[in-house]
Amino acid sequence: TKPILPYDQIGEAKLSELIDVFYRYVGLHPLLKPIFPDDLTETARKQKQFMTQYLGGPDLYTHEHGHPMMRMRHNPFPITPERAEAWLSCMHQAMDDVGLEGHFREQYYKRLVLTAHHMVNTPSDKE
Ligand code: HEM
Structure with a gap:
């Protein structure tokens, strides 16, 4: 018997909807908007590929873009602890x-909290 993948629990349609709604909030957030492109279509497309494999589905992201190396790919963007919290609040x-x-949501969100904190590469801008 195969384990039920998180990807199968959420399903492609619901995951796609989640990511679209998520980037709508990102595009409105005062801390996030300035570091993202104005048009989030391509960002959302890549994020759907990434989340598919993050949740145990097919390796769509790696197939098109190579090894995720997510922390490294975020190096060009100043990710403060406040921006990590903002990202998580949009999610x-x-x-x-x-x-x-x-249970599914709890586990998924907890994992994203860890991943988001791992992306922080810039100290807090408030003293
Ligand atoms: C790309 C910000 C956390 C996955 C990006 C981009 C920015 C960004 C500015 C570039 C968008 C573009 O050029 O299209 C942030 C911030 C985070 C965060 C502020 C706060 C912690 C995360 C997390 C994940 C993630 C937790 C995954 C679980 C991705 C992916 C891309 C991306 C898959 C597309 C990479 C590519 O261009 O191939 N992020 N991110 N990010 N981010 Fe994040």
């Missing part, structure tokens, strides 16, 4: 909006 809101609940 939290998006999860609420698309109705992700229960």
